[in-house]
Amino acid sequence: MNRVTVHSFKAALCLMLSGMALTPTAWGQDQELMLSEGSIEHAKMLRDTAMQGSMAYEIVESLTTEVGPRLAGTAAEARARDWAVAKLESLGFDGVRVEPFTIEGWERGAESAELIDPYPQPLSFTTLGGSVATPDSGIEADVAFFATLADLEAAAPGSLEGKIAFVSHAMQKTQDGSSYGFHGRLRRSGASIAASKGAVAILIRSIGTDSHRMPHTGSMRYDPEIGKIPAAALSNPDADQLERIHARGETMRVRLNVQPIFTGESETGNVIVDIRGTEHPDEVVIIGGHLDSWDLGTGAIDDGAGIGIATAAAKLILDSGKRPKRSIRLIFWGAEEVGLLGGFAYLERHKKDLDKQIIGTESDFGAGKIWQLNSRVSAEAQPLVDKMAELLAPIGVAPGSSDSPGAGPDLTPLVRAGMPSLRLNQDGRDYFDLHHTPDDTLDKINPHDLDQNVAAFAVFAWLAADTGLSFK
Amino acid sequence: MNRVTVHSFKAALCLMLSGMALTPTAWGQDQELMLSEGSIEHAKMLRDTAMQGSMAYEIVESLTTEVGPRLAGTAAEARARDWAVAKLESLGFDGVRVEPFTIEGWERGAESAELIDPYPQPLSFTTLGGSVATPDSGIEADVAFFATLADLEAAAPGSLEGKIAFVSHAMQKTQDGSSYGFHGRLRRSGASIAASKGAVAILIRSIGTDSHRMPHTGSMRYDPEIGKIPAAALSNPDADQLERIHARGETMRVRLNVQPIFTGESETGNVIVDIRGTEHPDEVVIIGGHLDSWDLGTGAIDDGAGIGIATAAAKLILDSGKRPKRSIRLIFWGAEEVGLLGGFAYLERHKKDLDKQIIGTESDFGAGKIWQLNSRVSAEAQPLVDKMAELLAPIGVAPGSSDSPGAGPDLTPLVRAGMPSLRLNQDGRDYFDLHHTPDDTLDKINPHDLDQNVAAFAVFAWLAADTGLSFK
Structure with missing residues (x-):
């Protein structure tokens, strides 16, 4: 056959297959990856919906405007937690809770x-x-x-x-x-x-x-x-x-x-909500960003962006008409800037159910597009990570290392304790232009770049939560 | 003749003419514009020398580093005047002087x-x-x-x-x-x-x-x-x-x-030096920038750049082995930011010799390249301005309006009093990003852009001072 003929044949096959609600091949893939039926199609739908516009920017806008700077352990960070609970409830999430802990306070x-x-x-x-x-x-x-x-x-x-x-x-x-x-x-x-x-x-x-x-x-x-x-x-x-x-x-x-003033023992906390899984609700796939910021700017890229991205991805799944097998846990980490203290507090509190922390990723490297996917998971789960990479390739994400532990700062304690990890690396060329300065404000964020991040987070969270594979 | 032949003939002519120390045509132009013999060639040499690298950046570096912020009427501006006198003398200028005046002081x-x-x-x-x-x-x-x-x-x-x-x-x-x-x-x-x-x-x-x-x-x-x-x-x-x-x-x-504090009557001043003309030393062509700055930045683009450009142009002429017929007056204006007070003080002091203020221009719009030449001079002098424009065209300057009064802020009082004017317009697209902010610092300046400004200032100052034409 010449090339034109091959092309025509493939095109005809594609047309034929696309006409079917669920192709035998896709269903085969779902089965192979221990996903529910139509799971990969669902992930694609989540991706494409996010790319058409997510609510991530709206969330960052709300946080940076209505709270502004929110240094760990201060009244401003407490207002951020109140904002978070109210925002998540208004978005339709059930069971929003704060896991409080204390830190040694410091203020400029x-x-x-x-x-x-x-x-x-x-x-x-x-x-x-x-x-x-x-x-x-x-x-x-x-x-x-x-x-x-x-x-x-x-x-x-x-x-x-x-x-x-x-x-x-x-x-x-x-x-x-x-x-x-x-x-x-x-x-x-x-x-x-x-x-x-x-x-x-x-x-x-x-x-x-x-x-x-x-x-x-x-x-x-x-x-x-x-x-x-x-x-x-x-x-x-x-x-x-x-x-x-x-x-x-x-x-x-x-x-x-x-x-500066040392303000003594100060209250902080992680804000947490789950999208409850249908089969293994006690097993959680974690996504999130950190809620605290430095005091100089309004914490837009660090880490309002992470809050916006993770929340918009969770909201997309919440509204998608399907629930995954495992729970998806959205965490707004507290007191990250002063030593990943939210991450350590979470590990301390969840030691007893460490094996239920299946895998996680955090968005905490600004508001740039994701360009690379790194991970470290079991050989059993690697094909699923490969599938995630395949779904993210059309939106500019290239597969990176499959032996790179790390899921973002606040997950470091969990990863060190053995939790499998995946990181969606953002382009950070300009991140350290703004990082920890008064200039970290909303005007620096491109909403469309956030949407691409949301697409990637939604694909990860959905597939990781919907599979029966073990990541460990 | 076909085009190839024309081209070859012209090329041959050019080669022949360029071999002569002074072409009859150039000398004819010099005469027509009431310039000394070889004046236009000298202007070209000044331009080309500046384009190969001037000392403008070195001067801005010195001023912004060794003085820094220099608000009008303060001890810092007084240090800037001391710096200016010492710098100009060290560059070989004779007769550097300060024309002092007082202002109502204000400090943040x-x-x-x-x-x-x-x-x-x-x-x-x-x-x-x-x-x-x-x-x-x-x-x-x-x-x-x-x-x-x-x-x-x-x-x-x-x-x-x-x-x-x-x-x-x-x-x-x-x-x-x-x-x-x-x-x-x-x-x-x-x-x-x-x-x-x-x-x-x-x-x-x-x-x-x-x-x-x-x-x-x-x-x-x-x-x-x-x-x-x-x-x-x-x-x-x-x-x-x-x-x-x-x-x-x-x-x-x-x-x-x-x-803020009103500090009462405060000393300020214009720093002035002349390159003395050979035929009409009492007639002056003015170039300069302003020495004071706002207090928040180090006054690099506003107006260390102007000081550097005008000084480097004057220095180039000083070292060029020729003196023009009229004097070139370099002025570092004082107290510009608080109401063009140096310009008003100069007008007041030089009322009696107003007719000797032949023409002038100031650099006070940042450190971008010059893209346009505007002027308002007599019909008699227009051909000389056209010649300046012709010499500056190869370095990116286009002729603008020939009926646009204005020579820069500090010359406004003189221009309003009837002095002819010429302005070398800089590209200011980014000027108001930095203008009057703490961010007005040396790192924002591209030395090569300054060199192009120096070339234009040297061509203007040389030709305006070397002609016998009346601008008025």
Whole structure:
């Protein structure tokens, strides 16, 4: 046969098959993957419906407008939980509940920093989350300049006595955000390293990839063996400025005053709702995003987007006229930004039913499109993950690694405890432009990109919940 | 002749002519335009040299780094004048001088604003230049929303009693910045209009085209007949947020506290230096930029760029081995941002030699490339302006209007007093993204774009100073 003939034959076959409500082949696939009848067609329908427009943006708009910033453990985060319960109930979800837990609260206070010598000028900066305060009158000290964290680590003990350490290592953009771990160490651990050399405070170049006067906050931790010093991040343009002055051979003197407050034991919580499964309701497939945000912006890309995506996907399934065999659990995680505390609290509370946490994924990398699917599941379940990838390929998702554990930050405790995982990787090239800055606001989100995320979450949640395969 | 033959003949002629040090035609052009011998070739050389790299960026880097923000009338602006004198002398300019004058000083103070009802959250905003303070304890009031200034103007007298007026009109991008006049009226005059209706304060959407958490400051004026109320600008994302809440039908309540200080009579000044002309040294062709900046950024695009461009052009001429017939006067204008006060002071001081101010142009529209040449000169001088346009066409400048008065903000008083004018219009599509914000920093400047500006300024200054034609 020539090609034209083959083509015509296939076209005729396709036309014939598409005319049937359920093809023998599709049903065969459903059976093979231990899905209910028509399950794959249902997943496709969910995908296509989401792509035509989901309610994800509407949800982010509501959260960022009606709550705004919602730092973990604050009254604002409590308002976010109230918003969440009311929103989920208004969408028709039953059994919405809060699993409360407490954290050590921290809130930003007044903060000011200025270069006082050699070229007096204010600095655009912010206190890092968890930092101690300066004395009320602030700190005034010469600056010890370090290009990298490694340079700071190499400084001689005592060499920073009475000085403010400044580390200027610049983060570069990556699609998968993979350099955040490396660069983020400066933010997380820099203070104690500087303190161990005698520094009285540390300033870092923001862990961020923009060039705006926007400092990036984020959490830091102290080594319990070392005295605590205040820690703050300069915006990238301000770090550039200090680099230029340093390059002139000048000694810089900075005045720093930060007055964060430790607010003691503070209430937070995870907001949870299930779409109850028909056959194994106690087995749950988890999707979600985190409800808390940093205090500087309104938490649109971090992580209003995740809340919107996961909720819109769940709502699509809720309204789809079918229920999966297992339950789909939608979780709005609390207190993520201050150490994945919602994830740890959930693990603690659900230790006894760990084997019922079948698989999960979280959306917490902004509002960009998904470009890759990574996973780590049993050999038995791999064909189902392959089927998910096949269904997502038309909307721009390529299969990635099938041996990559990780399902998003808040699921890390569960994954470490053995839960199988799947991650729908978003394009994060611009994520660290906005991450943890005042600029994380709704205007940065493209609604159509959210819809593509919703499509992928709906396909994952539906198929993972509707199969009888074991992921473990 | 066919085209190939024409082409070959022309090519041969070009080759022949280019081999001559000075073509009879060029010399004829020089004579016709009352230029010294070889003047046009010299202008081309200046242009080509600038395009290969000028020192403009180096100058902006020095000013923004070593001085930083330099608000009119402050110690920082005085440091900028010291920097200017030292920089110009180090570049080999003779006779650098400051023409001092005084202004009524104003400085930004502590400022905070928050939405307290219905959705409590802090607002990103800044006080407008010239605004009065709130009471120490701030103002707390309901918000009256207006989509446009026209809507505010249409409000009934007394209808804003006890309220904070918020006007949300959004500026759009234009290449020539022409909508700044229309939209800027809200900033300049909004406070007195709102006060006339009983408002206790006014918030405006920033006069700016970005979508970052960056408020745009800028000067405002009170109608002396109307009581003064505090005036401040929200960033665009914050204005969006209030619009969304207003659209929900909610009454918004805002707490505003701004504590600017009127610092009384304050010293400022214009920094001036001449490249002395050989035949008519008392006749001056003016180029320059303004030395002061707003306090929030480091004044890189507004107007470090103008300082760098004009200085680099003057330096190129200074080092070119030739002097023009008239003097070229380089002016770093003081106190531009607070009402073109340097321009008015210069006019006042130079009233007696107004006829010696031959023509001028200022660079004060950012760091983008020049795309258009506008002018208004005598019929006698028009051929010279046409020649300038011809020389600038290869570097992307198109002739614009020959009946468009205007030479840049600080020259407005002189132009109104009758001085001929020429303007090298920069592409300003992105100018109002950064204008008057904390984000106006060096990283936003492309050095190569500055070089193109330098080329145009050098061609203009050289030819206008070297001709014997009258522009008037």
